[in-house]
Amino acid sequence: MAARPTSKTSESSDKVSVICRALRRAIIEQALEPGAKLPEDSLGERFGVSRTIARHALGQLAAEGLVELRRNRIAVVATPSWQEARDAFDIRIELERLVVRQLAGKLTKAQIAELNAHVDAEDGARGGADAVSIRLATEFHILLAQMTNSPILVRYVSEVAYRCCLTLSLYSRPHSTECAINEHRAIISALAKGDEAKVMELMHHHLDSVANRALVAPTPQRGRDLLDILAPYADEVAGNRVVKLPKVARRG
Amino acid sequence: MAARPTSKTSESSDKVSVICRALRRAIIEQALEPGAKLPEDSLGERFGVSRTIARHALGQLAAEGLVELRRNRIAVVATPSWQEARDAFDIRIELERLVVRQLAGKLTKAQIAELNAHVDAEDGARGGADAVSIRLATEFHILLAQMTNSPILVRYVSEVAYRCCLTLSLYSRPHSTECAINEHRAIISALAKGDEAKVMELMHHHLDSVANRALVAPTPQRGRDLLDILAPYADEVAGNRVVKLPKVARRG
DNA sequence: GGACACCAAACTGCATGCAATTGGAGCGCT
DNA sequence: AGCGCTCCAATTGCATGCAGTTTGGTGTCC
Known part of the structure; x- marks a missing residue:
């Protein structure tokens, strides 16, 4: 056989899938930069669907690692270290x-x-x-x-x-x-x-x-997590355990 | 460094995540066999959450390939070929x-x-x-x-x-x-x-x-998709394109 | 001026309600 | 019996509503 016979792997034509595809493309074309906020309301409004659907789509993209989802917080485009x-x-x-x-x-x-x-x-x-x-x-x-x-x-x-x-x-x-x-x-x-x-x-x-x-080098300025950047400096703080940092704003 | 320092990868403690974990475990322990039906209502009732949450969980598991989701149909535990x-x-x-x-x-x-x-x-x-x-x-x-x-x-x-x-x-x-x-x-x-x-x-x-x-061999009886089983025979059907089979009940 | 308390707007987490689709039981016909 | 049809209960697809949490800004006090 010549490779294997072709078959489709596409997603179904749910509204959810449509939104996923749109967002995915927007992300990889950098129309949405890493860190960009993705409020459920706005997405729903933009795509003409309810927040439920937008939320579900965000869940899928989070499972793919393209979006970061933090409880009670606005979803953002993922910012990998x-x-x-x-x-x-x-x-x-x-x-x-x-x-x-x-x-x-x-x-x-x-x-x-x-x-x-x-x-x-x-x-x-x-x-x-x-x-x-x-x-x-x-x-x-x-x-x-x-x-x-x-x-x-x-x-x-x-x-x-x-x-x-x-x-x-x-x-x-x-x-x-x-x-x-x-x-x-x-x-x-x-x-x-x-x-x-x-x-x-x-x-x-x-x-x-x-x-x-x-990935020429861990470019120090862009895209690094604040915690990572601060890590070496934390050693100098007297009596401070480096292992567990207190809650600090990530990428303010 | 000894490997890298350990950090957690666990999911958040959403209700959705809880259900995902429970289902995942039930599936891999074969409490839920491949093909088992997973109606949103039942799941929601069983876990004491609304259908919305159960649905979202099913979406996640589908993204992981453990569950098959077909539009307007009851979700089932995946049955890989x-x-x-x-x-x-x-x-x-x-x-x-x-x-x-x-x-x-x-x-x-x-x-x-x-x-x-x-x-x-x-x-x-x-x-x-x-x-x-x-x-x-x-x-x-x-x-x-x-x-x-x-x-x-x-x-x-x-x-x-x-x-x-x-x-x-x-x-x-x-x-x-x-x-x-x-x-x-x-x-x-x-x-x-x-x-x-x-x-x-x-x-x-x-x-x-x-x-x-x-995976000793493609055991002919169990777990095979009806379409796969029929595929070799479809060739013999006069004037029938093998590529696109008509809608047929899967695993009746 | 700076730190703190407080409040309203924004947003998420989740349940519920309604319309649309499905599949299968029942039933009549051959 | 076998086949096709109709109709209804079961189930999904989706929007909306309400409660709780976070955010960011304002006023107050030091």
């Missing part, structure tokens, strides 16, 4: 290696054409907004995952890719998509040739370099 | 290899003691109900994941482990936990010694043999 970002990329590397391992040499010509078409689209978007480039690059990886036809794998790759996307907007310097596009092409080519070891290595390297390009 | 079960184990292997890779040689004595204590508990439960053994074995893996102190990794390992647990109840023959316990001990030992390559190999082998013990 630098370490969490690195962890996400590490997981992503393993998952996507698995994807290409399953796919190597098993793609139909139609599927390869689809992948190439997608990369062409990425290429075409190079002049446009950065956010679109990032989204397309992410969707390339999700497209790959979908071709495994393993719903679980699709879900995890999608989630973790979105999370990585989110961290890029936090920690990344202005994006350079050029090499990423070339790397995508190289991956397609190796997949077509069926060189399992090589494509796994390519994917590993690709994601690692994306991570390294982005 | 054999292929999905195999996919889940494949993903789990990669994730848990990552766990032990991060942990090798980095555990404190206290953590090793905790792991040993857990395995002792598994040992002590050998006489008891099968469901408890399975749950404890699963929790061992989650405990490991928690020691990485990577919330994302904890979440994914937990989810996929629960899913695997679920599939065991579908496809597994009467469980033999003996060797699993020994394998757990071997993993702890290798982790303590810090032999990264070996512990990854051990974990790989451990999970692979759990999967093979359980």
